Amino acid sequence: MRVLLLGGTTEAGTVARALESAGIETVFSYAGRTNAPVAQPVPVRVGGFGGVAGLVAYLGRERISHVVDATHPFAATMGHNAHTACMQMGVPLLRLERPAWVPQTGDRWTQVPTIERACAALPHDPARVFLAIGRMHLDQFAAAPQHHYLLRLVDAPTRPVALPHHSLVVARGPFNMAQDTDMLRVHAITHLVAKNAGGSGAVAKIEAARALGLHVIMIARPQRPRTEKAHDAGAVLHWLSHSAERGV
Numbered sequence: 001m002r003v004l005l006l007g008g009t010t011e012a013g014t015v016a017r018a019l020e021s022a023g024i025e026t027v028f029s030y031a032g033r034t035n036a037p038v039a040q041p042v043p044v045r046v047g048g049f050g051g052v053a054g055l056v057a058y059l060g061r062e063r064i065s066h067v068v069d070a071t072h073p074f075a076a077t078m079g080h081n082a083h084t085a086c087m088q089m090g091v092p093l094l095r096l097e098r099p100a101w102v103p104q105t106g107d108r109w110t111q112v113p114t115i116e117r118a119c120a121a122l123p124h125d126p127a128r129v130f131l132a133i134g135r136m137h138l139d140q141f142a143a144a145p146q147h148h149y150l151l152r153l154v155d156a157p158t159r160p161v162a163l164p165h166h167s168l169v170v171a172r173g174p175f176n177m178a179q180d181t182d183m184l185r186v187h188a189i190t191h192l193v194a195k196n197a198g199g200s201g202a203v204a205k206i207e208a209a210r211a212l213g214l215h216v217i218m219i220a221r222p223q224r225p226r227t228e229k230a231h232d233a234g235a236v237l238h239w240l241s242h243s244a245e246r247g248v
């Protein structure tokens with residue numbers, strides 16, 4: 001058995017530790033988005049595969065017997081590519097999906113279907129907005145330059161940010177509520193824009209926004225292909241052992 005673990009989330013690290021403890025041969029895969037990704041207890045590869053064709057070739061060349069997709073809910077292209085490549089190669093695929101966050105008492109959410117619609121959901125009058133969606137979609141908010149934006153990025157930007165009024169925090173999660181509450185207060189934030197990532201690593205800001213009574217513009221997850229799903233590392237190990245018993 002040789003498992004390709006598509007990573008980049010807190011849960012992927014948990015699965016990597018479980019597979020290593022179980023003595024299951026595993027390769028952990030990062031896209032190479034950040035300068036210094038978190039080390040893992042199993043061999044790591046970094047960078048894209050080169051689309052579906054590249055992934056198909058990788059699965060064959062590396063004799064991968066199983067794929068676990070533990071990528072972030074918004075990494076939908078990787079999700080679709082993994083599904084297509086595994087179907088083509090007859091390699092079993094399991095999606096490790098964490099439940100989406102749901103609004104609770106005290107939440108002031110405006111739910112939008114895409115990142116593009118999040119900007120339009122901001123008020124017309126100038127606000128102070130914590131843009132907690134990382135680096136890759138910041139430019140879309142240049143359409144609303146009247147706001148002051150607080151940006152939190154994993155790595156310092158390599159080019160000027162196209163938002164005239166912004167503050168920058170360079171930090172890597174997982175984050176905690178005390179840190180996030182303090183940051184929202186210090187920057188006098190009135191609105192928060194977030195992806196519905198689910199999980200524990202990014203939830204602190206949502207809990208802090210609830211405590212402070214802030215408006216949250218919550219971006220829904222993109223569609224993913226229908227695949228077998230698990231919600232924790234134990235279920236991944238069970239799937240692998242069951243799959244081995246069935247000789248696949």
Ligand code: 3Y8
Nearest residue numbers: 008009010030031032033037038133134135136173197201
């Ligand atoms: C490169 C690997 C671990 C994994 C930790 C989780 C939690 C902390 C919170 C905020 C929101 C955001 C962002 C975020 C979080 C975890 C998890 C998560 C959100 C690393 C990582 C990689 C990435 C890629 C990065 C994206 C960006 C998104 C920042 C490592 C740290 C906003 C998503 O600069 C860039 O290009 C960053 C790109 C994709 C989204 C974006 O559009 O900018 N994650 N994040 C992975 C790879 O190369 O394959 O560097 O160690 C992983 C984590 N980030 O092991 O502890 O499990 O989700 N990541 C979001 O959820 O909204 C920050 O600030 O509150």
Ligand code: NAP
Nearest residue numbers: 007008029030031048049050051071072074075076077078
């Ligand atoms: P994406 O848009 O779904 O994927 C774009 C391309 O990046 C893929 O086609 C693939 O390139 C490559 N790729 C993505 N994940 C990969 C992985 N784990 N290993 C190897 N190649 C990968 O992905 P994304 O949203 O940019 O996310 C990139 C990484 O950051 C993922 O590991 C994801 O788990 C992590 N992450 C993303 C977010 C987020 O908000 N999007 C949040 C936290 C963590 P090729 O086509 O060349 O194979």
